Amino acid sequence: MNRPALPAGSLSASAMMAPALILVGVFILIPAVVAVVGSFFDFSMTSATWTFVGGANYRRAATDPLFWLAISNNIFIVVGSVITQVGGGAILAAILDRGIRRGSVVYRTIIFMPVVISSIAVAFVWMLILDPNVGPLNAVVKALGLSPPRLGWLGDPAISLWMLLLIAAWQNVGFQMMLILAGLQAIPKENYEAASLDGARGLKAFWYITLPGIRNVLVLATLITVIGGFKVFDLVFVTTGGGPANATQVLGTYTYTQAFSFGNMGYANAMAVVLLVTAALLGWLQVRLSRRA
Amino acid sequence: MFHLEVRDVVKRYARFTALSGVSFAAERGEFVVMVGPSGCGKSTLLRSIAGLEQISSGSVSIAGHDITAAEPSDRGVAMVFQNYALYPHMTVAQNMGFALKVARRPKSEINAAVMRAAEILRITDHLAKYPKALSGGQKQRVAIGRAITRAPEVFLFDEPLSNLDAALRSQMRIELSRLHRQLGATMLYVTHDQTEAMTMADRIIVMNGGTIEQIGSPLDLYNKPATRFVAGFIGSPRMNFVAAHVLRLAGRSVGFSLGAGLAPLDLEFAPGETLPFLGDAVVLGIRPEALGDSGEIHLADADVAVVEALGRETLVYSDAHALRTTDSESLDGYFAQLVPSQSDKRPGQRVSLRADRSAFVVFAADGATLHDASPALAHHK
Numbered sequence: 001m002n003r004p005a006l007p008a009g010s011l012s013a014s015a016m017m018a019p020a021l022i023l024v025g026v027f028i029l030i031p032a033v034v035a036v037v038g039s040f041f042d043f044s045m046t047s048a049t050w051t052f053v054g055g056a057n058y059r060r061a062a063t064d065p066l067f068w069l070a071i072s073n074n075i076f077i078v079v080g081s082v083i084t085q086v087g088g089g090a091i092l093a094a095i096l097d098r099g100i101r102r103g104s105v106v107y108r109t110i111i112f113m114p115v116v117i118s119s120i121a122v123a124f125v126w127m128l129i130l131d132p133n134v135g136p137l138n139a140v141v142k143a144l145g146l147s148p149p150r151l152g153w154l155g156d157p158a159i160s161l162w163m164l165l166l167i168a169a170w171q172n173v174g175f176q177m178m179l180i181l182a183g184l185q186a187i188p189k190e191n192y193e194a195a196s197l198d199g200a201r202g203l204k205a206f207w208y209i210t211l212p213g214i215r216n217v218l219v220l221a222t223l224i225t226v227i228g229g230f231k232v233f234d235l236v237f238v239t240t241g242g243g244p245a246n247a248t249q250v251l252g253t254y255t256y257t258q259a260f261s262f263g264n265m266g267y268a269n270a271m272a273v274v275l276l277v278t279a280a281l282l283g284w285l286q287v288r289l290s291r292r293a
Numbered sequence: 294m295f296h297l298e299v300r301d302v303v304k305r306y307a308r309f310t311a312l313s314g315v316s317f318a319a320e321r322g323e324f325v326v327m328v329g330p331s332g333c334g335k336s337t338l339l340r341s342i343a344g345l346e347q348i349s350s351g352s353v354s355i356a357g358h359d360i361t362a363a364e365p366s367d368r369g370v371a372m373v374f375q376n377y378a379l380y381p382h383m384t385v386a387q388n389m390g391f392a393l394k395v396a397r398r399p400k401s402e403i404n405a406a407v408m409r410a411a412e413i414l415r416i417t418d419h420l421a422k423y424p425k426a427l428s429g430g431q432k433q434r435v436a437i438g439r440a441i442t443r444a445p446e447v448f449l450f451d452e453p454l455s456n457l458d459a460a461l462r463s464q465m466r467i468e469l470s471r472l473h474r475q476l477g478a479t480m481l482y483v484t485h486d487q488t489e490a491m492t493m494a495d496r497i498i499v500m501n502g503g504t505i506e507q508i509g510s511p512l513d514l515y516n517k518p519a520t521r522f523v524a525g526f527i528g529s530p531r532m533n534f535v536a537a538h539v540l541r542l543a544g545r546s547v548g549f550s551l552g553a554g555l556a557p558l559d560l561e562f563a564p565g566e567t568l569p570f571l572g573d574a575v576v577l578g579i580r581p582e583a584l585g586d587s588g589e590i591h592l593a594d595a596d597v598a599v600v601e602a603l604g605r606e607t608l609v610y611s612d613a614h615a616l617r618t619t620d621s622e623s624l625d626g627y628f629a630q631l632v633p634s635q636s637d638k639r640p641g642q643r644v645s646l647r648a649d650r651s652a653f654v655v656f657a658a659d660g661a662t663l664h665d666a667s668p669a670l671a672h673h674k
Contacts, residue, residue: 190378193345198392198443199366208395212382 032276039270044263057270067271069246070254076161077168077250078229084169086221089176096177097184108181112174119171123238126167130154154240157247164236164248171235172228176221183217184210216290223286227279251275294357296321296479297342297447302351304337311337313503314351319447319481319496324473326482328490328526329500335483336451338500342481343372343449356446366392371440372449375456377432379424379439386411386420389438403442410441413475430461437469441476450482454489466492487527491515499523517665521656524578530608530629532578532654535592536619539573547655547664549577554615555593560653566664569657576619576656581608581631583652583666592616592646597638598627607636611644 039057041050061067092111096104114122129135132152141148149156153163187209195201195209233252236242242253251271259268295318304312312334319325327335340346342353344365352361360368371392379388387394389410390403411417414434424432433453440448450469454462470493473480484490490497491511499506499514499522507519511527518524524532537558541548545562547569558577562568569575584592595611610627617626628646638644655664 188376188378190374190376191380193343193365194372194374194378194380194439195391196345196365197343197370197372198439199395200391201364201366204395208391209380212380215382 035269035272035276038266039273040266041269042264042266044265045260046263047265050266053266057267060267061270061274066246066249066254067251070249070251073161073248073250074230074232077165077232078226080165081168081172081225081229082222084165085172085176085225086180086218088169088173089221090180090218092173092177093180093184096181108178111177114171115175115178117171119234120238122167122171123235126163126170127154127239130163151244155244157244160240160244161248164239167239168229168232168235172225176225179217179221179224180214183214187213219289220286223282223289227282230275230278230282295319296323296356297481298354299338299342300352300354302338302341302353303349304334304341304346305349311503312341312348315500315503315505316351317498317505317508319479321479322477324470324480324482324493324495325498326484326490326494326496327498327500328484328487329506330526331485333500334503335485335498335500339372339449339451339481339483342368342447343370344368345372366395369446370449371443371445371447372451373433373436373440373453375452377424377436377456379432379435381424383423384420385416385422385424385427385435385438388424388435389420389442391439392443406442406444407438410438413441413472414438429457430465433457433465437472446479448478448480450480452484453482454484455486462489469493487529491527497527499526501526517662518654519662521576521578521660521662524654524656524662528580530581530631532580533584533628534619534656535577535579535616537575537577539569539571539575542568542571549575549655551577551592552615556591558590558592558650558653560650560655560664562664567657567661569655569663574658575663576658578654578656578666579648579652580666581629582633583648584628584630584646585632586645586647588647588649588652590648590650592648595628595644595646597640597642597644600636600638600640602635604635606634607632607638609636609638609644611646613646616646 038050040052040054042053042056043050096108100107117125129137130153132138132148132155135153137153138148149159151157154160191209191213192205195205200208231252232250233256236248236250236253237256240248242249242257251274255268255271255275258264258271297319299318300316302312302315303310315334315338317325327338329335337346341348344360344363348361352359354360355369358369380391383391386404386407389407393403393406407420408417411420414437416431416434416438419427419431419435424435427435433456436453453469454465457465466489469482473493482489482493494511496508497511497514498508501522507514507523509517514523514527518527521534525534535551537549537551539547540550540557545564545566545568547560547562549558549560551558593613593616595613595616597609597611599608599610601608601610609630609632611630612627616628618628619626630646632638651667653664654662654666657663
């Protein structure tokens with residue numbers, strides 16, 4: 001498949017890029033610029049005029065305990081997700097790559113299934129499972145002779161964030177597994193054979209051959225998870241709405257609340273910009289790290 | 294004592310037997326080439342010696358030690374793979390020094406070993422590069438260098454040149470021969486390319502269907518093939534085969550019928566050669582270079598079908614109509630003829646296929662050689 005490249009700057013090259021560029025422009029670039037500009041103003045959905053306030057929205061964020069609570073909840077989800085999703089995905093991938101000979105396709109499909117389900121549907125399914133009155137989880141816990149949390153799995157501020165972590169892991173671990181599995185299977189068998197002749201087997205082969213071989217994939221998987229953890233919104237919004245008592249408030253839901261419940265569009269924009277810059281930095285980091293190898 | 298000894302090695306998989314009782318031995322410093330078609334078991338045998346395959350029964354010993362159950366790294370072997378199998382995240386120097394690093398040898402020793410190997414292979418300029426920056430030929434040199442740094446008892450090569458283009462391949466052949474002389478190491482080399490086998494080997498092992506057909510020096514195999522398979526596999530273009538049956542027997546003289554309308558052919562069997570029985574179906578073989586315009590025997594008239602002018606020599610493929618070669622792999626039953634010069638033969642031209650009596654080889658129906666041709670030099674004046 002060696003097609004001649006289009007001459008740089010030619011009309012047809014621009015024409016072919018145009019649809020993608022227009023979509024990116026309309027749905028990403030322009031809203032991002034509007035958000036940055038809006039973060040320096042005070043306005044609501046229905047304001048006729050925008051009042052310039054300079055960095056006041058950012059100063060407000062710096063002193064808003066809820067903003068910091070949301071950030072710390074985000075970090076909790078990020079760290080927890082890297083462990084459960086990348087770590088869990090790596091373990092599942094290793095098992096499917098080495099441990100299981102029969103039916104690995106079936107397991108792969110089952111584990112991957114939640115990835116293709118919409119987050120909203122996932123949230124509703126789990127709300128049913130965790131429901132304190134009719135949920136099967138309570139039934140199972142009771143059948144084991146234990147007592148489920150009195151306020152409900154999602155209603156207890158001490159455990160609701162952990163539950164979100166669990167749901168997110170259930171939904172995403174299959175994706176990370178696929179990514180890492182592909183990475184594992186891209187390492188040629190001969191490299192392990194050469195290594196075994198060179199004296200590297202078992203743990204040494206893992207350290208010298210497997211780990212460097214999937215390094216890029218692990219970096220990618222981790223950053224996808226980190227960015228996803230900062231951007232998390234729909235799952236939290238549907239299951240807990242940030243509650244109980246802000247126990248699961250994250251940047252996404254807090255921004256939404258400020259914008260659409262309290263009408264503080266400028267403040268919401270400022271928080272969205274913080275999120276945007278974080279995600280952009282992480283994306284840049286990912287490109288840099290994977291180019292190094 | 295042999296340096297490498299393989300005894301009755303059997304390798305069975307769930308559904309088929311890859312090696313059914315293979316035995317051979319190599320002297321210290323010998324360059325042994327295992328050759329055969331794909332699926333003949335040559336790679337399985339090499340991998341069994343390397344310890345990458347568990348053999349079902351039999352034994353392997355190197356330098357007097359039985360290593361049948363030893364780990365691959367404890368066998369004193371180093372292997373060069375067809376696709377190089379370089380570690381992509383390590384530099385050339387790190388690739389070459391990896392085994393010593395895993396063995397926790399001092400840095401100075403590793404560096405010295407890597408440097409020595411790099412000098413032998415003339416890749417000192419590339420030591421800091423990563424494999425992806427190297428050409429195919431350079432990668433293969435690094436893979437060989439990785440083997441050299443380990444200073445193994447036996448070098449194993451698994452079709453190391455198959456991924457290279459023709460020009461580079463013939464250059465690397467010469468280089469491997471030079472390397473073998475320089476290191477004086479025992480080398481076991483697997484290939485499906487009979488040219489590689491003929492040019493590099495001290496001894497060739499011809500394998501077919503999980504067993505050894507014949508072991509011998511390149512010229513032994515060429516001049517005195519033990520079976521029809523070896524005769525067909527060694528030599529390019531292949532030997533021409535013709536079906537015949539035994540028409541008459543008189544003392545050691547055997548008369549063969551080649552078919553209706555063709556003159557019978559009488560051959561004299563040497564003492565010690567097994568005589569066929571009257572009426573036996575046999576196969577006669579004749580090398581392309583022994584077939585020409587002159588010769589005692591007129592085999593058949595033929596029409597030239599294809600002429601390949603190679604400059605120094607010419608390959609002529611002709612259609613003898615009534616007389617077809619029986620080899621399914623030759624072109625449409627054409628006779629291959631190697632003319633050791635430029636030729637003015639043209640497609641469509643009528644020629645006479647002739648050969649000396651001494652050029653014919655006779656194979657029994659089961660493939661065993663009954664009667665040898667005289668060595669090539671004798672009948673090619």
